[in-house]
Amino acid sequence: MKCDELKELLSEYVDDVLDPETKGLVDEHLSSCKDCQQELASLKGLISELGSMESVEPPKDFLDQLHERMEKHSRFSNILRALFVPMGVKIPLEFAGAAIVAILVFSILHFQQDQYKMAEAPVSLKQESIAEKGAVETFGGTAKDESYEPQLAYRTPTAEPLEESKPIELVLVMKSELPHPAYAPDAPMEAAPAPRKKMRRSLAIKEAAPRAKLERDEGLDDSLLKLTRLIELVGGKIVSTEYDKESNRPESIHAEIPAQQLDTFYDQLKELGDFQSAPKAVTGKGPEILQVRIRLLSSK
Amino acid sequence: MNENIKKPAGAPREDAILIRAYQEGDKAAFDQLVIKHQNRLFNLCYRLLGDYQEANDSAQETFIKVYRSLKRFRFESAFSTWLYRIAVNTCKNRLKSSAYRHKERMVSLGNPVSPHVGSPALEIQDEGPSPVVELEKKEIMSAIQEAINTLPPEQKEVVALRDIEGFSYEEIVEITGFNVGTVKSRLARARLDLRTKLRSVI
Numbered sequence: 001m002k003c004d005e006l007k008e009l010l011s012e013y014v015d016d017v018l019d020p021e022t023k024g025l026v027d028e029h030l031s032s033c034k035d036c037q038q039e040l041a042s043l044k045g046l047i048s049e050l051g052s053m054e055s056v057e058p059p060k061d062f063l064d065q066l067h068e069r070m071e072k073h074s075r076f077s078n079i080l081r082a083l084f085v086p087m088g089v090k091i092p093l094e095f096a097g098a099a100i101v102a103i104l105v106f107s108i109l110h111f112q113q114d115q116y117k118m119a120e121a122p123v124s125l126k127q128e129s130i131a132e133k134g135a136v137e138t139f140g141g142t143a144k145d146e147s148y149e150p151q152l153a154y155r156t157p158t159a160e161p162l163e164e165s166k167p168i169e170l171v172l173v174m175k176s177e178l179p180h181p182a183y184a185p186d187a188p189m190e191a192a193p194a195p196r197k198k199m200r201r202s203l204a205i206k207e208a209a210p211r212a213k214l215e216r217d218e219g220l221d222d223s224l225l226k227l228t229r230l231i232e233l234v235g236g237k238i239v240s241t242e243y244d245k246e247s248n249r250p251e252s253i254h255a256e257i258p259a260q261q262l263d264t265f266y267d268q269l270k271e272l273g274d275f276q277s278a279p280k281a282v283t284g285k286g287p288e289i290l291q292v293r294i295r296l297l298s299s300k
Numbered sequence: 301m302n303e304n305i306k307k308p309a310g311a312p313r314e315d316a317i318l319i320r321a322y323q324e325g326d327k328a329a330f331d332q333l334v335i336k337h338q339n340r341l342f343n344l345c346y347r348l349l350g351d352y353q354e355a356n357d358s359a360q361e362t363f364i365k366v367y368r369s370l371k372r373f374r375f376e377s378a379f380s381t382w383l384y385r386i387a388v389n390t391c392k393n394r395l396k397s398s399a400y401r402h403k404e405r406m407v408s409l410g411n412p413v414s415p416h417v418g419s420p421a422l423e424i425q426d427e428g429p430s431p432v433v434e435l436e437k438k439e440i441m442s443a444i445q446e447a448i449n450t451l452p453p454e455q456k457e458v459v460a461l462r463d464i465e466g467f468s469y470e471e472i473v474e475i476t477g478f479n480v481g482t483v484k485s486r487l488a489r490a491r492l493d494l495r496t497k498l499r500s501v502i
């Protein structure tokens with residue numbers, strides 16, 4: 001056996017885990033090789049040093065620290081268990097906290113998306129905080145008018161439109177500047193005569209349209225605001241608003257209107273603009289809530 | 301073989317008794333398990349991480365993980381094997397985390413021993429044996445720990461488990477999940493590495 005070979009085997013030799021045959025060969029070589037004997041001694045020396053290092057002891061209150069952690073852990077896990085057991089979901093503790101936050105954030109954002117289709121969302125953060133405000137506010141509504149009352153959007157958790165009816169398609173050519181409509185809803189807006197610009201801005205935040213671009217199509221957006229209010233007034237609900245990607249003009253609104261109110265809705269719509277074609281009337285029978293899609297065209 | 305190799309903490313039977321007691325509702329039994337294993341476990345964590353605070357965190361984390369699954373422990377392996385497997389993995393994950401990529405870690409500020417590598421103290425022979433020997437010991441330990449810190453993770457594990465904590469090859473196989481051949485070769489490499497690095501000190 002050569003020295004190189006032996007050196008590879010020294011480690012196992014020292015631990016006595018070589019097979020007898022190989023061990024014999026090593027013994028033989030060692031008996032006459034001073035170099036390898038030195039290697040062996042050096043290796044043994046290292047192992048000896050390693051083994052005789054003083055133990056590093058844990059802090060005296062190690063067990064107490066552990067108890068603290070255990071307590072924190074079980075408090076947390078009890079809360080989570082209460083939250084997640086009904087769902088039958090098993091989540092490791094470390095992830096559960098993150099999971100809760102993720103679920104909350106996701107459901108708020110997702111809810112937002114259902115209501116408003118946005119070309120871009122630079123103001124999404126603001127919208128989120130207003131959404132939270134809206135979700136928390138009670139139904140009666142507050143007299144605070146600066147924040148446009150978002151009762152409309154967050155009234156029910158079911159943001160999904162009903163599948164049964166095909167949406168009624170309307171094309172409305174919006175009139176430009178209109179005198180203040182008589183049917184403006186009372187509570188939220190009238191309480192304080194906020195200047196138009198401000199209202200528009202609130203709506204802008206709600207609709208998540210960039211402020212700068214909004215100034216361009218004032219007439220249209222003003223009408224949009226009125227349309228929104230009208231929908232609200234008849235007890236309907238906006239499902240989504242679509243904006244033109246480039247100009248950021250509102251292009252269409254998809255709303256749900258109670259069938260009962262449809263006639264009223266049409267009447268009031270005529271105040272806002274002209275129908276391109278006569279709107280479809282609805283018979284007595286049929287779904288209670290109708291899907292209506294209103295395409296907005298500027299008169300300019 | 302090194303006579304100072306530390307023996308496994310207590311017979312496996314004792315562990316089993318404590319675990320069963322815990323599983324039947326005796327909460328104090330868990331504490332006893334901790335007390336029984338904490339020193340050896342802490343030392344291992346320290347050797348793997350090279351930092352006192354990190355070792356403490358890892359050791360605590362390990363026992364918390366044990367606490368969470370002890371009720372379901374099925375005795376498919378020995379408790380200590382299972383315990384150290386958790387410890388090794390916990391430390392390995394900690395090492396992988398970005399904080400550990402900084403080289404400053406190597407200086408190990410949390411080291412209870414002053415990181416004073418080198419021979420100056422060894423040369424001061426005429427100040428009387430005891431203080432020099434003490435200082436020597438500390439310096440050697442510090443040098444060894446620093447050398448260990450520079451080993452690749454798998455080598456570090458096997459040499460710490462074998463030469464510092466005294467586990468058998470079989471136990472190391474169970475704890476690390478490596479097969480025997482891998483354990484042997486990694487150990488050989490680690491020992492060679494350390495010998496080279498510590499040539500001036502040992």
